[in-house]
Amino acid sequence: MSYVSKVLDGTCPKCGGTKVFKVKGNPFLFRMPVMNERCSKCNYSFHREPGFYFGGMYMSYALTVAEMVAVFVLGLLFNVGFLSIFIGVVLVILILSTFNYRVSRLMWLNLFYKKEDEV
Numbered sequence: 001m002s003y004v005s006k007v008l009d010g011t012c013p014k015c016g017g018t019k020v021f022k023v024k025g026n027p028f029l030f031r032m033p034v035m036n037e038r039c040s041k042c043n044y045s046f047h048r049e050p051g052f053y054f055g056g057m058y059m060s061y062a063l064t065v066a067e068m069v070a071v072f073v074l075g076l077l078f079n080v081g082f083l084s085i086f087i088g089v090v091l092v093i094l095i096l097s098t099f100n101y102r103v104s105r106l107m108w109l110n111l112f113y114k115k116e117d118e119v
Helices: 003-007 054-078 083-093 098-110
Strands: 021-023
Touching: 003 098, 054 083, 054 098, 083 098
Parallel strands: none
Antiparallel strands: none
């Protein structure tokens, strides 16, 4: 299973049997995603150590900046006013906030998965 497919599936990096997140979250209801503690099949810990996901914040930041730039460029291409572009950027950031949170944590978790963890 490739890195990209593991991240997109949102499953355990070791066995691929359990979803990492119990709840996906909903920005409209102000609900954040909730992670499982461990994989129910192979007992792999999704909470590696305290502070493990601090690096995931940088990945989330990169995703957010890419989304903001994409909205800005699209706004310029379609000759939209700057106030409308600003409102579009804010809406996209709010709507994709929980998605960015989940994907950045999944990317970080899968980035640091090593075969030695299978001991």
